[in-house]
Amino acid sequence: MTINLQETISLTELDAVGKPITEAKGMPGSAYTSEALFYFERDQVLGKTWAGLGFESELVNNGSLAPADFMGLPLLMARDRQGSIHVFHNVCSHRGMTLVSEPKPQARSIRCPYHSWDYDFNGDLKTTPFIGGVGVNHVKGFSCENNGLKSVRSHIWMGIIFVNLSGDAPDFEHFIAPLAQRWETFVSRPSFDQLHVSASESSMELTIKANWKLAVENYCEAYHLPWVHPSLNKYSPLSEHYNIVFTDDMSGQGTYVYTLSEVAGTELPQFEDWPKDKIRHAEYISLYPNVLLGLQIDHAFAMILQPQSCETTFEKVQLYYVGEKALDDRYQACRSSVLESWRQVFGEDVFALEGMQKARHSPGFSGGLFSPVMDVPSHHFHQWVAERYSASTT
Numbered sequence: 479m480t481i482n483l484q485e486t487i488s489l490t491e492l493d494a495v496g497k498p499i500t501e502a503k504g505m506p507g508s509a510y511t512s513e514a515l516f517y518f519e520r521d522q523v524l525g526k527t528w529a530g531l532g533f534e535s536e537l538v539n540n541g542s543l544a545p546a547d548f549m550g551l552p553l554l555m556a557r558d559r560q561g562s563i564h565v566f567h568n569v570c571s572h573r574g575m576t577l578v579s580e581p582k583p584q585a586r587s588i589r590c591p592y593h594s595w596d597y598d599f600n601g602d603l604k605t606t607p608f609i610g611g612v613g614v615n616h617v618k619g620f621s622c623e624n625n626g627l628k629s630v631r632s633h634i635w636m637g638i639i640f641v642n643l644s645g646d647a648p649d650f651e652h653f654i655a656p657l658a659q660r661w662e663t664f665v666s667r668p669s670f671d672q673l674h675v676s677a678s679e680s681s682m683e684l685t686i687k688a689n690w691k692l693a694v695e696n697y698c699e700a701y702h703l704p705w706v707h708p709s710l711n712k713y714s715p716l717s718e719h720y721n722i723v724f725t726d727d728m729s730g731q732g733t734y735v736y737t738l739s740e741v742a743g744t745e746l747p748q749f750e751d752w753p754k755d756k757i758r759h760a761e762y763i764s765l766y767p768n769v770l771l772g773l774q775i776d777h778a779f780a781m782i783l784q785p786q787s788c789e790t791t792f793e794k795v796q797l798y799y800v801g802e803k804a805l806d807d808r809y810q811a812c813r814s815s816v817l818e819s820w821r822q823v824f825g826e827d828v829f830a831l832e833g834m835q836k837a838r839h840s841p842g843f844s845g846g847l848f849s850p851v852m853d854v855p856s857h858h859f860h861q862w863v864a865e866r867y868s869a870s871t872t
């Protein structure tokens with residue numbers, strides 16, 4: 479969708495975001511309330527980089543299919559017979575029917591429900607029943623070749639299916655390298671690959687009435703801890719947190735006093751190579767545009783923000799435990815406790831996100847201010863967004 483960005487946000491407003499934090503303003507209210515801007519962001523912001531679409535665990539078996547919505551675009555995630563994951567536009571080459579509208583854990587192929595054209599898991603069109611008349615499955619001048627599904631560039635990392643809609647972002651490895659290197663201080667790559675998802679204590683979902691950007695900026699700062707998360711702040715006080723701003727596509731906060739989960743004397747398995755002098759360190763990083771990550775010695779999590787409209791965001795969270803043994807029954811109470819504590823924390827943020835969203839409609843709001851000390855990561859994200867808006871106007 480093309481829009482005249484400057485009718486919604488002026489270059490002066492974008493310039494104000496880019497100023498040093500002591501003088502900067504945040505993105506104006508229209509960046510959170512304009513429906514036209516929502517589609518602009520899909521194509522020019524989220525679509526041009528690597529955005530989280532779904533979790534690998536949604537495709538349990540080889541031969542599973544799951545539809546996914548990317549800001550109004552119907553996509554299809556597929557795990558082929560060999561276990562590799564593919565993402566396609568969820569649209570039939572014939573008359574443009576939506577191919578898959580609900581998850582299918584054990585599909586034989588990708589068969590269109592309208593006239594039954596059939597695609598394999600690579601998206602290749604295999605059969606076109608009756609295309610040449612009743613009982614005639616071929617027709618002169620038509621070849622299945624070149625009429626397969628349109629694929630979307632994808633990459634799996636930390637069990638997250640990332641997509642690059644525009645197809646021309648730098649390689650995923652390049653995109654993730656700063657974070658991968660940073661977190662090697664805590665856990666080696668082979669250990670990091672030992673993260674496991676449990677069938678019943680790994681997922682939660684939340685729908686919030688707020689723009690996706692508010693969820694990102696709230697997540698990357700710890701400033702609100704004492705007032706929004708009073709119980710978390712008791713064992714992990716704000717004074718023990720630090721800002722994380724070190725590269726382009728992410729920011730966040732860390733703590734030195736993460737309290738390991740423990741239920742009735744049982745603790746979750748931990749990363750074995752995590753340095754002994756950093757046992758209570760944990761980091762929470764907003765990986766722009768829409769993936770929020772947390773890493774602790776005994777578990778990790780990822781939240782994918784799925785913007786549904788400019789004022790509604792679906793949050794999909796997945797928790798990961800360390801090693802296969804962490805999925806044993808004996809750790810079940812620990813896993814539940816971790817899941818419930820995050821459910822509480824994420825739930826506590828909702829009123830703040832929704833309150834900010836409401837106030838973004840106010841003529842009394844013109845971007846707001848930043849604490850030059852506490853809001854450094856949020857300002858970093860605002861600048862990232864403003865740069866992408868500006869780039870699309872030149």
Ligand code: FES
Pocket residue numbers: 570571572573574575590591592593594595
């Ligand atoms: S629209 Fe899919 S087979 Fe006709």
Ligand SMILES: [Fe+2]
Pocket residue numbers: 696697702706707823827
């Ligand atoms: Fe919070």
